[in-house]
Amino acid sequence: MMKLIEVKDLTTVFGEKIVHYGINLSVNEGEIYGIVGPSGCGKTTLLREIVMLQEFHNGSIEVLGKKIENLSSKEILALKRQWGVLFQFGALFSSLTVAENIALPLVEYTSLSKKMIDDIVRFKIRLVGLKPEDGELYPSQISGGMRKKAGLARALALDPKLLFLDEPTSGLDPVSAREFDNLILDLRKMLNLTIVMVSHDLRSIYDTLDKIAIIDNKKIAFEGSLDEMDSVENQFVKTFFKEKL
Numbered sequence: 658m659m660k661l662i663e664v665k666d667l668t669t670v671f672g673e674k675i676v677h678y679g680i681n682l683s684v685n686e687g688e689i690y691g692i693v694g695p696s697g698c699g700k701t702t703l704l705r706e707i708v709m710l711q712e713f714h715n716g717s718i719e720v721l722g723k724k725i726e727n728l729s730s731k732e733i734l735a736l737k738r739q740w741g742v743l744f745q746f747g748a749l750f751s752s753l754t755v756a757e758n759i760a761l762p763l764v765e766y767t768s769l770s771k772k773m774i775d776d777i778v779r780f781k782i783r784l785v786g787l788k789p790e791d792g793e794l795y796p797s798q799i800s801g802g803m804r805k806k807a808g809l810a811r812a813l814a815l816d817p818k819l820l821f822l823d824e825p826t827s828g829l830d831p832v833s834a835r836e837f838d839n840l841i842l843d844l845r846k847m848l849n850l851t852i853v854m855v856s857h858d859l860r861s862i863y864d865t866l867d868k869i870a871i872i873d874n875k876k877i878a879f880e881g882s883l884d885e886m887d888s889v890e891n892q893f894v895k896t897f898f899k900e901k902l
């Protein structure tokens with residue numbers, strides 16, 4: 658199995674506070690890989706470090722065969738084109754329509770013609786289950802579930818190999834949340850994606866993840882399949898997964 662992400666001995670410090678101390682994990686091609694743990698354990702920070710939005714203090718992170726610590730700006734750009742990110746708060750630009758938001762990475766990272774970009778945007782809108790006319794609406798005019806789909810369409814704009822999702826179902830009603838889970842599963846199959854997701858949505862964790870990493874007390878308390886987790890002696894795991902769904 659090919660490793661697409663490998664984090665080794667990662668340490669993260671903010672001022673006096675040590676957030677991660679010797680984190681190791683690896684994500685294989687085709688997996689939906691979840692990062693789970695108590696509030697404040699550093700899940701979002703880890704995701705931000707992997708996508709080069711946050712510096713770390715020690716250790717190394719390899720993504721798609723490249724060590725991200727020592728890349729030229731040209732290599733950074735080439736690497737960033739190969740992943741898409743959906744942040745927790747959607748992060749759509751409110752002054753742009755849904756279609757314009759989805760077009761942004763294409764405008765920024767490619768020299769495709771406007772006609773070509775419009776075609777790709779239309780395709781991505783359909784891919785995530787939005788209607789063609791939704792593209793004309795502004796983020797304030799659509800529901801939370803639609804905003805997540807629009808954010809997802811933007812993350813998929815450049816046909817990434819890797820998709821990063823930060824709590825994709827948070828803030829969604831249960832029906833929209835399950836719809837989003839199914840969308841993720843369908844897209845993984847259709848597009849051969851590898852997906853890394855931060856989540857604390859138990860249903861979503863059970864329904865979508867192949868592998869899970871639990872961060873607790875600055876370290877990886879567990880990495881493996883959900884079945885293997887049953888034998889783990891960890892207080893967070895015991896309380897969080899108390900409800901077997």
Ligand SMILES: Nc1ncnc2c1ncn2[C@@H]1O[C@H](COP(=O)(O)OP(=O)(O)OP(=O)(O)O)[C@@H](O)[C@H]1O
Pocket residue numbers: 671676694695696697698699700701702703
């Ligand atoms: N830029 C920063 N400067 C200082 N401290 C930070 C910064 N970013 C994160 N932290 C701290 O690092 C810790 C981990 O934060 P992070 O948001 O990664 O946690 P999390 O596991 O994603 O939490 P939650 O589940 O509540 O979203 C927190 O204590 C947070 O206050």
